[in-house]
Amino acid sequence: MDSILTISSTVFEQLQKPTLAFLIAGMLLAALGSKFEIPDPVYKFIVIVLLLKVGMSAGISIRDADLMSLVVPALGAAIVGIAIVLLGSRTLARLRGVSTVDGLATAGLFGAVSASTLAAGMAILDDGGIAYEGFIGALYPFMDIAALVTAIVMAKLSSARRAAPEVSINSDGTLAAGGPRTGAAPCEDTDNASLVRGILVDTFRSPAISALLAGLALGVLAEPDSVYKSFYEPLFRGLLSILMLIMGMEAWSRFAELRKVAHAYILYGMIAPLIHGLLGFGVGLIAHELTGFSAGGVVLLAVMAASSSDISGPPTLRGALPEANPSAYVGTSTGLGTPVAIFSIPLFIALSEVLI
Structure with a gap:
């Protein structure tokens, strides 16, 4: 009973924090039909600044980090990203009314990471005085790229299998449909390798990943401390509050898109972030036992797992899987997945207080 009360009180307190309050305010503005809007160039500028700051x-922080302390969480992040896609391929992608490609695209988006949700988690931990590893932002690409590549490759292979004619040779020498193709494996291996290379290149060239990796490289190889402290750090919370307003309005507007697709997506969007977050939390606990990974780090790994990409994922999927329905994967992610993930942050904080 005490644990339930602790979790409940923590959740209530976190809902009053600025980050979540601005998200709720954005949803209310959209629900009331407000004409308030942020120009798209301003939105892109905010996202790039936040990603450069996180990177x-x-x-x-990586400069002075112990290599093993970074490697274990990074490996865990990649495993979680892949596991989320594989889980989606066995659940959502097999439900009635859900095509395999749409299901895998949605799972890929949920396996990838929302930089804004990660930033929100960092802000909430900072407000609560909860310490976490400074290199936590470096885990973003491991989970993000692993999930997107896995989802896109699985979807492409699934489409190729359905489209390719399956031919077998009968005993009398005639051809018959329905059997396995002979001599196709080398070609398939070559095509798959080229596909994976292309996906990796596109992913690394996406604006979000590029900004994050640029910031990461600058932090490791250069000395941007002065500009970081005088420009990026002071602007972080103010820009994040504007981004939360935008995300709240976007989340509300996306609810309408979900009416066009199967109800399975609504169920997935509400439940998957919690399951994925608990999966990330469990991997974080393993890293905690092996390397002393902090409680705050465990929470942020859970937040990354619970989040669904709202920046790098959609354009990557749209370019790699044009046949997938954006109303399905973007609507589910932004309309349900993102708010559920952000509102679950207090839950993971409370769990860390109870278990760590």
Whole structure:
């Protein structure tokens, strides 16, 4: 009973924090039909600044980080990203009314990471005085890229299998449909390898990943401490509050898109972030036992797992899987997945207080 009361009180307190309050305010503005809007160039500028800040913060911290302390959480992040896609391929992608490609695209988006949700988690931990590893932002690309690549490759292979004619040779020498193709494996291996290379290149070239990796490289290889402290750090919370307003309005507007697709997506969008977050939390606990990974780090790994990409994922999927329905994967992610993930942050904080 005491644990339930602790979790409940923590959740209530976190809902009053600025980050979540601005998200709720954005949803209310959209629900009331407000004409308030942020120009798209301003939105992109905010996202790039936040990602550069997160990347530089991680890079500066990596300089003095113990290699093993970073490797174990990074490996865990990649495993979680892949596991989320595989789980989605066995659940959502097999439900009635859900095509395999749409299901895998949605799972890929949920396996990838929302930089804004990660930033929100960092802000909430900072407000609560909860310490976490400075290199936590460096875990973002490991989970993000692993999930997107896994989802896109699985979807491409699934489409190729359905489209390719399956031919077998009968005993009399005639051809018959329905059997396995002969001599196709080398070609398939070559095509798959080229596909994976192309996906990796596109992912690394995406604006979000590029900004994050640029900030990471600057933090590790250069000395951006002065500009980081005088420009990026002071602007972080103010820009994040504006981003939360935008995300709240976007989340509300996406609810309408979900009416066009199967109800399975609504169920997935509400439940998956919690399951994924608990999966990330469990991997974080393993890292905690092996390397002393902090309680705050465990929470942020859970937040990354619970989040669904709202920046790098959609354009990557749209370019790699044009046949997938954006109303399905973007609507589910932004309309349900993102708010559920952000509102679950207090839950993971409370769990860390009870278990660590």
